[in-house]
Amino acid sequence: xxxxxxxxxxxxxxxxxxxxxxxxxxxxxxxxxxxxxxxxxxxxxxxxxxxxxxxxxxxxxxxxxxxxxxxxxxxxxxxxxxxxxxxxxxxxxxxxxxxxxxxxxxxxxxxxxxxxxxxxxxxxxxxxxxxxxxxxxxxxxxxxxxxxxxxxxxxxxxxxxxxxxxxxxxxxxxxxxxxxxxxxxxxxxxxxxxxxxxxxxxxxxxxxxxxxxxxxxxxxxxxxxxxxxxxxxxxxxxxxxxxxxxxxxxxxxxxxxxxxxxxxxxxxxxxxxxxxxxxxxxxxxxxxxxxxxxxxxxxxxxxxxxxxxxxxxxxxxxxxxxxxxxxxxxxxxxxxxxxxxxxxxxxxxxxxxxxxxxxxxxxxxxxxxxxxxxxxxxxxxxxxxxxxxxxxxxxxxxxxxxxxxxxxxxxxxxxxxxxxxxxxxxxxxxxxxxxxxxxxxxxxxxxxxxxxxxxxxxxxxxxxxxxxxxxxxxxxxxxxxxx
Amino acid sequence: xxxxxxxxxxxxxxxxxxxxxxxxxxxxxxxxxxxxxxxxxxxxxxxxxxxxxxxxxxxxxxxxxxxxxxxxxxxxxxxxxxxxxxxxxxxxxxxxxxxxxxxxxxxxxxxxxxxxxxxxxxxxxxxxxxxxxxxxxxxxxxxxxxxxxxxxxxxxxxxxxxxxxxxxxxxxxxxxxxxxxxxxxxxxxxxxxxxxxxxxxxxxxxxxxxxxxxxxxxxxxxxx
Ligand SMILES: Nc1ncnc2c1ncn2[C@@H]1O[C@H](COP(=O)(O)OP(=O)(O)OP(=O)(O)O)[C@@H](O)[C@H]1O
Ligand SMILES: [Mg+2]
Numbered sequence: 001x002x003x004x005x006x007x008x009x010x011x012x013x014x015x016x017x018x019x020x021x022x023x024x025x026x027x028x029x030x031x032x033x034x035x036x037x038x039x040x041x042x043x044x045x046x047x048x049x050x051x052x053x054x055x056x057x058x059x060x061x062x063x064x065x066x067x068x069x070x071x072x073x074x075x076x077x078x079x080x081x082x083x084x085x086x087x088x089x090x091x092x093x094x095x096x097x098x099x100x101x102x103x104x105x106x107x108x109x110x111x112x113x114x115x116x117x118x119x120x121x122x123x124x125x126x127x128x129x130x131x132x133x134x135x136x137x138x139x140x141x142x143x144x145x146x147x148x149x150x151x152x153x154x155x156x157x158x159x160x161x162x163x164x165x166x167x168x169x170x171x172x173x174x175x176x177x178x179x180x181x182x183x184x185x186x187x188x189x190x191x192x193x194x195x196x197x198x199x200x201x202x203x204x205x206x207x208x209x210x211x212x213x214x215x216x217x218x219x220x221x222x223x224x225x226x227x228x229x230x231x232x233x234x235x236x237x238x239x240x241x242x243x244x245x246x247x248x249x250x251x252x253x254x255x256x257x258x259x260x261x262x263x264x265x266x267x268x269x270x271x272x273x274x275x276x277x278x279x280x281x282x283x284x285x286x287x288x289x290x291x292x293x294x295x296x297x298x299x300x301x302x303x304x305x306x307x308x309x310x311x312x313x314x315x316x317x318x319x320x321x322x323x324x325x326x327x328x329x330x331x332x333x334x335x336x337x338x339x340x341x342x343x344x345x346x347x348x349x350x351x352x353x354x355x356x357x358x359x360x361x362x363x364x365x366x367x368x369x370x371x372x373x374x375x376x377x378x379x380x381x382x383x384x385x386x387x388x389x390x391x392x393x394x395x396x397x398x399x400x401x402x403x404x405x406x407x408x409x410x411x412x413x414x415x416x417x418x419x420x421x422x423x424x425x426x427x428x429x430x431x432x433x434x435x436x437x438x439x440x441x442x443x444x445x446x447x448x449x450x451x452x453x454x455x456x457x458x459x460x461x462x463x464x465x466x467x468x469x470x471x472x473x474x475x476x477x478x479x480x481x482x483x
Numbered sequence: 484x485x486x487x488x489x490x491x492x493x494x495x496x497x498x499x500x501x502x503x504x505x506x507x508x509x510x511x512x513x514x515x516x517x518x519x520x521x522x523x524x525x526x527x528x529x530x531x532x533x534x535x536x537x538x539x540x541x542x543x544x545x546x547x548x549x550x551x552x553x554x555x556x557x558x559x560x561x562x563x564x565x566x567x568x569x570x571x572x573x574x575x576x577x578x579x580x581x582x583x584x585x586x587x588x589x590x591x592x593x594x595x596x597x598x599x600x601x602x603x604x605x606x607x608x609x610x611x612x613x614x615x616x617x618x619x620x621x622x623x624x625x626x627x628x629x630x631x632x633x634x635x636x637x638x639x640x641x642x643x644x645x646x647x648x649x650x651x652x653x654x655x656x657x658x659x660x661x662x663x664x665x666x667x668x669x670x671x672x673x674x675x676x677x678x679x680x681x682x683x684x685x686x687x688x689x690x691x692x693x694x695x696x697x698x699x700x701x702x703x704x705x706x707x
Pocket of ligand 1: 385389390391393394417419420421422430435436437438439440444445446447448449450451473669
């Protein structure tokens, strides 16, 4: 199974592809080598033939046909008919017929020619029968061949010359040596092929195994997550190769998913726990009204209060839904350019009378013409929540200042008050859902305001920082600026 | 007023219809989108109350088809969806108003009455009610011949109240139309602004045209 998987990996396929490419290249190289070597060898053969012709011709020019016959006999040695030792064929004839050589007869043609030696095999014999050159005696004749590329034992390259008017000399050489070279080349090529394939298979397997190991590691992590271990992450190698980058992206995705999952779990547990309290109150109130009310007035007060309780429950519901909707990030699509200065100016104008009615002051320190990309409605809610906190969780006489400042890389907005502030160790906790300081429990509110502020800030890529305004609380929302 | 109620929740529809009749409106009820669309094309309805989720044809496509057919009857959506997108989608489809279930009946009633007002009102440039005169172009307020300075938000508040004179406007309607606020503030924004407006408006006058309806909202009283 594992072996099959290796073959099906991309790296193995790649190794195979490279092997094939390499072999193709090697083949071309071999062909070229062969072509060059063969040309050289043929030229060498012709040179040897020319040299032999030269020797015999010298003899003939010097002392006539006798001398030529002698030279030929010397060359062929004792057995004048044996061609197998040297692969050399000689035929010397004059007007009276053959004078010397190891061929019985020959078509006396001048120039370079290709010939074959007939074989004794029946088919060769049958083929040879048709030609006029074959005089029947085996090994002693040659017949013309028209395929000069059919080298090999029995294929002969030769040259005929007329030494004088009626003196004809032929010298031929067997081409077996060329074939031997070819065979050696083919063998070498065979070895190269075999070694290449072996290396490719081995290398491909090793790489694929490594690849598979890492893919298996990724798959194992994913399976672990499926099995419920949501915090598992794929180990990175740190070399930033493609698998590492893939694993990094998967890890990022897992982070986001577990964030959303946590969010979902949080919302469900919030609903389970925190809606229980107001529901219990509501139920108790209705029960009391049923059991204890004696007058219509009693009843109507109880019902009015029950309606108020219901409205509070609905308020919690829609606040929770809003937070989870913002966290899901679907609102990003509705972003457009808006005037942050304008938005804050309107909000301040809206809350100034509220502040004054409660004996507080609300001032604005706004730079003009500050724009940004965002969701108008959500940003309105964000600053409204901060301003309302500064008005609701502070005593009368408190001063609230809303500001917006443009820095080179950020737009910084603050809502600062001079109230009691939030102790440092509580600042992270108040961002949690339903978390309220013990002093605020008696006042209206769900403890969801800052959670929503945080979510909206996150959606805008902004950070929410709560700090000490000494005295009071300073909420800073910094939007990144970059274009 | 003649109302068309398109709502598939029979229990809710019955109770709404009874409530409308108690307040002197006549109601025609359709329980699904197809028959609702057929009835909505008839011109005698003044306001259509439309559930967003309907069997067959949903509310959103119903409004689109209605508007495409040239029917201009005002539509108010009732919906269980409270997403921000949902409201925007509803208004873009051609509805005039939007109310999330569950809601207070007075809220729906107030919105229907406002929707049912004659559209010709929109072209008016000066709003007059008794001795109060609001010039929408000059952005000035004159009461009993004396000019009164208003802040921009106070001006918008008074404009909305006067446009809907003698009709109840709820806190949520004021927040939406005057401040473009679509959530429930935890402070007395509306109350504070009304009291500022009242103080300016009534500085030299014994009659307060802005009536507070407890637990519901406000009404600008105009002598007819
Ligand atoms: N400006 C502030 N000064 C002092 N305490 C504050 C301030 N803002 C927030 N807090 C504390 O942080 C808690 C959480 O604030 P958050 O806005 O999340 O909830 P809330 O205001 O109580 O209720 P709501 O959901 O209506 O906003 C508050 O209950 C309050 O105790
Ligand atoms: Mg708050």
